[in-house]
Amino acid sequence: MEVWEALIGPLGFAAKSLRRRGFHSYLAFLGLTLTVATTTFMLLIGQDLATRLGIDSSMRSTFGMSWLIFAYLVLALALISIVGLLSSSYLVSSMINQRMKDIGVIKAAGALPRRLLSYVTFEALVVIFSSSLVGALSALLIYASWSWPSISLYKQVGPVPNAGATALIVVPLISFLLCYVVASVRVRRIVGSSSANAISNQLSSLDLKSLGKPLRIKRFGSAFNLATRNVSRDRGFNGMLLSIGICIFLSMVVLSGALVSADTSASYVSRALPPHVLIVATSNIYNQYVSLGTSFSRTEPVSSINYLNESYLISAQNASAFRAIPGVETVDTRLITMSSITGFVKAHFASNQDTGENINTLIIPEVETGTTQALIVGIDASNVIGDWYTSDGFLQPADAQYTMIAGDSLVGNIVQMPFNLSQVSAFNFRYDVKSALVDPLNAGRVLYAPVQTLQRNLGVNGYNVLLLKVNSGPAVLSAVARLASSYGLMAGSQDPILRSDLAFLGGTWSYIFLVPILALALTCGILLSYLATNFSRRFNDYVVLKILGANVWYRLKLLLWESWGVLAISMLIAIPVAWAVSIFFLVPDPSVSVADLELSTLVSALALTSVSLATAAVYSRRLGLTTAKHLKP
Amino acid sequence: MDPQDEEIEERAPALAVDFVGVSKEYLVNGKHVKALASITLNVKEGEVAAIIGPSGAGKTTVLNLIAGLEKPSEGDVRVLGLDLSVSNEHALSAFRSANIGFIFQSYNLVTTLTAEENVELMMELAGWSDSGRNGKLTAELINMVGLTDRAQHLPAQLSGGEQQRVAIARAMANDPALILADEPTGNLDQKTGLEIVKLLSRLKGEKGKTLVVTTHDDRIVEMADVIYRLENGGLGSVDRPVRVRS
Numbered sequence: 001m002e003v004w005e006a007l008i009g010p011l012g013f014a015a016k017s018l019r020r021r022g023f024h025s026y027l028a029f030l031g032l033t034l035t036v037a038t039t040t041f042m043l044l045i046g047q048d049l050a051t052r053l054g055i056d057s058s059m060r061s062t063f064g065m066s067w068l069i070f071a072y073l074v075l076a077l078a079l080i081s082i083v084g085l086l087s088s089s090y091l092v093s094s095m096i097n098q099r100m101k102d103i104g105v106i107k108a109a110g111a112l113p114r115r116l117l118s119y120v121t122f123e124a125l126v127v128i129f130s131s132s133l134v135g136a137l138s139a140l141l142i143y144a145s146w147s148w149p150s151i152s153l154y155k156q157v158g159p160v161p162n163a164g165a166t167a168l169i170v171v172p173l174i175s176f177l178l179c180y181v182v183a184s185v186r187v188r189r190i191v192g193s194s195s196a197n198a199i200s201n202q203l204s205s206l207d208l209k210s211l212g213k214p215l216r217i218k219r220f221g222s223a224f225n226l227a228t229r230n231v232s233r234d235r236g237f238n239g240m241l242l243s244i245g246i247c248i249f250l251s252m253v254v255l256s257g258a259l260v261s262a263d264t265s266a267s268y269v270s271r272a273l274p275p276h277v278l279i280v281a282t283s284n285i286y287n288q289y290v291s292l293g294t295s296f297s298r299t300e301p302v303s304s305i306n307y308l309n310e311s312y313l314i315s316a317q318n319a320s321a322f323r324a325i326p327g328v329e330t331v332d333t334r335l336i337t338m339s340s341i342t343g344f345v346k347a348h349f350a351s352n353q354d355t356g357e358n359i360n361t362l363i364i365p366e367v368e369t370g371t372t373q374a375l376i377v378g379i380d381a382s383n384v385i386g387d388w389y390t391s392d393g394f395l396q397p398a399d400a401q402y403t404m405i406a407g408d409s410l411v412g413n414i415v416q417m418p419f420n421l422s423q424v425s426a427f428n429f430r431y432d433v434k435s436a437l438v439d440p441l442n443a444g445r446v447l448y449a450p451v452q453t454l455q456r457n458l459g460v461n462g463y464n465v466l467l468l469k470v471n472s473g474p475a476v477l478s479a480v481a482r483l484a485s486s487y488g489l490m491a492g493s494q495d496p497i498l499r500s501d502l503a504f505l506g507g508t509w510s511y512i513f514l515v516p517i518l519a520l521a522l523t524c525g526i527l528l529s530y531l532a533t534n535f536s537r538r539f540n541d542y543v544v545l546k547i548l549g550a551n552v553w554y555r556l557k558l559l560l561w562e563s564w565g566v567l568a569i570s571m572l573i574a575i576p577v578a579w580a581v582s583i584f585f586l587v588p589d590p591s592v593s594v595a596d597l598e599l600s601t602l603v604s605a606l607a608l609t610s611v612s613l614a615t616a617a618v619y620s621r622r623l624g625l626t627t628a629k630h631l632k633p
Numbered sequence: 634m635d636p637q638d639e640e641i642e643e644r645a646p647a648l649a650v651d652f653v654g655v656s657k658e659y660l661v662n663g664k665h666v667k668a669l670a671s672i673t674l675n676v677k678e679g680e681v682a683a684i685i686g687p688s689g690a691g692k693t694t695v696l697n698l699i700a701g702l703e704k705p706s707e708g709d710v711r712v713l714g715l716d717l718s719v720s721n722e723h724a725l726s727a728f729r730s731a732n733i734g735f736i737f738q739s740y741n742l743v744t745t746l747t748a749e750e751n752v753e754l755m756m757e758l759a760g761w762s763d764s765g766r767n768g769k770l771t772a773e774l775i776n777m778v779g780l781t782d783r784a785q786h787l788p789a790q791l792s793g794g795e796q797q798r799v800a801i802a803r804a805m806a807n808d809p810a811l812i813l814a815d816e817p818t819g820n821l822d823q824k825t826g827l828e829i830v831k832l833l834s835r836l837k838g839e840k841g842k843t844l845v846v847t848t849h850d851d852r853i854v855e856m857a858d859v860i861y862r863l864e865n866g867g868l869g870s871v872d873r874p875v876r877v878r879s
Contacts, residue, residue: 222758229745233745541744545754545758547702547729549758627703
C-alpha cells in the first residue's frame with residue numbers, strides 16, 4: 001500500500017483526490033506556481049531596480065526625472081501585483097468549480113457540511129500553500145542567479161542588500177491569503193447550495209439567453225459558429241473576458257506607459273536643450289556650461305569658477321552682431337552665476353473651520369525652507385531658446401522684475417508649493433517664484449530670472465553665455481565660429497550635451513523596460529492558464545466531436561476560434577483603453593510616439609496570439625490521443 | 634462453380650464489419666493489458682449485431698476499432714469495405730462523419746448546443762453545407778424521435794431518455810450506413826429504455842441500417858440478428874437467436 005493510501009482525514013482526502021485528478025491537479029498547481037513565481041520575481045526585480053535607480057538618480061538626474069521614473073516603477077509594480085493576484089484568485093475559483101460535482105456527490109452521500117467544508121478547503125489549501133511556497137522559492141532562485149554584476153547599473157551603485165526582501169515575503173503571503181479567502185468563500189457557497197444543484201452543475205454553468213438565436217456567419221464555417229455558441233453560452237465567459245481584459249489592460253498600461261514615460265522624459269530634456277543651438281562664450285564659461293548641461297548624466301561635481309569675471313563678459317553690442325549672421329534665428333543672451341540661495345514660504349492667511357460653523361482665520365508667519373547653492377540664469381524673456389516643461393508657464397516679458405522660475409530639483413525643499421507663496425532670496429534680493437520647470441542644467445538646481453534684474457542686482461553690464469538658434473546649414477556654424485573667434489570667444493553646438501543626457505535617459509529606461517517585458521510574459525502565462533482551464537472544462541465536448549468525425553483541422557479551428565476569439569475581444573477592449581490611460585493620465589504633458597505605441601501593441605498582440613495558438617495546438621494534439629474511452633459519464 | 638451458386642453469392646449482403654484475427658493491447662502503468670485476443674467478427678449490411686459480455690470484457694474497444702478511433706495491435710479491421718488499419722487520421726475522420734452514427738450510454742451530447750443544434754452539427758461535420766436542407770432534415774429527425782417541442786432545449790434541460798432520443802436523431806443525421814451504440818439503454822429505466830429499443834428497431838426495420846450494439850439489455854439482444862459474447866478479451870461464443878428459435 002502506498003503512503004497516500006495510508007493517510008486519513010482531510011490530508012488523506014486531499015492527497016488522494018489531488019493524485020487521482022492528475023492532469024487537473026498539475027494544471028492548477030502549475031498555474032498558481034507560475035503566477036506567484038513570476039509576480040514575486042518581477043516585484044523583486046522592480047524593487048531592486050527602483051532602489052538602484054533611486055540611488056543612481058539622486059547622484060545625478062533631476063528631481064522631476066527621478067520622480068517620473070520612480071512613479072512609473074511604483075505604478076507598474078502595483079499593476080503587476082493586481083494582475084498576479086487577480087490571476088491567482090481566478091485559478092483558485094476555477095479549481096474549486098471543477099470539484100463542484102464531487103462536492104455535491106459527497107454532500108448527497110451524507111457528509112456533514114462542516115466536515116465537507118474542512119476537507120475540500122484543506123485540499124485547496126494544499127495546492128495553494130505548495131504553489132505559493134514553490135513559487136516564492138523559484139522566484140528567489142531565478143533572482144539570485146540573475147547576473148547583476150554584469151549590468152553597469154550594478155557597477156555604479158554596487159550591491160544593495162535586502163532590496164526586494166519585502167516582495168519575497170509579501171507577495172506569496174498576500175497571494176496565499178487571497179487564494180485562501182477565495183477558496184473558502186467558493187467552497188462555502190457550493191457546500192451551502194443544494195446537492196442536486198451541485199451535482200447537475202452543467203446547467204448552472206450555461207447562459208440560456210442566447211438559445212434559439214445563435215450568431216452564425218456562414219463564410220467562417222461550422223467551427224466558427226460552434227465556437228461562438230460554445231463561448232457565448234458559457235456563463236463564465238463574461239468573467240473570463242473581464243479577467244483577461246483587465247490583465248491585458250494592466251500589462252498594456254505597464255508596457256505603453258513605459259514607452260510614453262520614456263518618450264516624455266526624453267522630450268522634457270529635448271525641450272530644455274533643443275537641437276540646432278550653438279553655445280557662444282569664452283572657453284572657460286563654454287566648458288563650464290557644457291559641464292552644467294551634462295551634470296544631469298554624470299556623477300562628477302561641477303567645478304566652481306567666478307562666472308562674473310570681467311573677461312568672461314560679452315557686451316550687448318557684440319551679442320547683437322551675431323543676430324546679423326544669415327541663418328541665425330534667435331540669440332538668447334544669458335548671464336549665469338552660481339550663488340547661495342535661501343527659500344521662504346511667505347506669511348499668509350489660512351482659514352481653519354472647526355467642528356461648528358465658525359471659521360477661524362489664522363496668520364501663518366514666514367518660514368525659511370533652507371539654503372543651497374543653485375545656478376541662477378538671467379534670460380531675456382522675449383528671446384529665450386527652450387520650451388521647457390513647466391508647471392505654470394515660463395517667464396514672460398510682462399512678468400514682474402523680481403520673478404523666478406525654479407528648476408525641478410529645488411521643488412519640495414527650497415521652493416514649496418503653492419508657488420505663489422514661495423520666495424527665493426538671492427544676492428540679498430527677494431524673488432517671487434512663478435513656476436517650476438524640468439531642466440537638466442545643473443541637474444535641475446537652477447533658477448531663471450529676468451537678465452536685466454540680475455544685471456542690476458549684480459552690477460554687471462553684459463552677458464557671459466549666448467545661445468544661438470540656427471538653421472541646419474553648415475555655413476552658419478563656421479560664420480558664427482569666425483565672428484566668435486574675432487571676439488575671443490568659442491562657439492560649439494549644444495547637441496553633444498543633448499545626446500549625452502538622452503543617452504543617460506535611454507540607459508536608465510533600458511533597465512526599466514525589463515519590467516514591461518516581464519509583465520507581458522506574466523500576462524501570457526495567465527492567458528495560458530485561463531485557456532488551459534477552459535479547454536479542460538470543455539474537453540469532453542471536444543472528444544465527442546472527434547468521435548463523431550470532426551477531423552483534426554475542424555478541431556484545431558474550433559479551439560483556435562475559441563481561444564483567439566476570447567483574446568481578440570479582450571484585446572479590442574483593453575488595448576485602446578490602455579493607450580488612453582497611458583497617454584492622458586500617466587504623465588503630465590506627454591510626448592507620444594505613435595510608432596512606439598504601434599510596436600508595443602504589435603508585440604503584445606503577437607505574444608498573446610502565439611500563446612493562444614500554442615494552447616489550441618497542444619489541446620488539439622491531446623485530443624488526437626483520446627478515444628471514446630476518455631469520455632466522462 | 635454452379636451458376637446458381639454464383640447468383641446466390643452475388644446477391645449475398647456484403648460485410649459491413651469484418652474483423653480478422655484482431656488483437657488489442659494497452660499499456661497500463663507500464664504493464665501490457667490484453668483487451669482483445671485475436672477475435673474474428675463479421676456483421677453483414679442491414680444486420681443488427683449485439684455484443685454482450687461483462688464490464689471490462691472489451692466491448693467498447695470493439696466499437697472503438699470499428700469506428701477507427703483506435704488501431705488494432707494485430708489483425709485486420711475492414712469496415713464498409715475500407716481497411717481501417719492502414720487509413721490515416723484525416724481519412725478516418727472523414728469516414729466516421731460520412732458513414733457512422735454514434736449512440737453512447739452517457740448520451741454525450743455537446744453541452745452547449747440545443748437538441749436541434751446537436752443534430753444539425755452532425756450534418757455540418759459530414760460536409761452538408763445546404764443549411765435550408767439541413768434545417769428541414771433536422772426537424773424531421775427531431776420529430777421522428779418525438780422531441781419537436783424540446784428542440785430548443787439544452788442537453789442539461791432534458792431527461793436521460795430525451796437526451797438519448799436526441800443522440801439517436803444525431804446518429805441518423807448524416808444518414809450513416811452503420812450505427813454504433815454503446816449500451817444505449819444502460820443509463821435508463823425500464824420504460825424509457827423500451828422507447829429507445831423501439832426507436833432502434835425502427836432504424837433496423839424502416840431505415841435498414843446496420844447496427845452494432847454493445848448491451849446488457851435483453852430486449853436489444855432479442856432484436857439482434859447476431860449475438861457476440863465477449864469474455865476476457867476473447868469472442869467466447871456466437872449465438873444466432875433466430876436459428877435457435879427455429
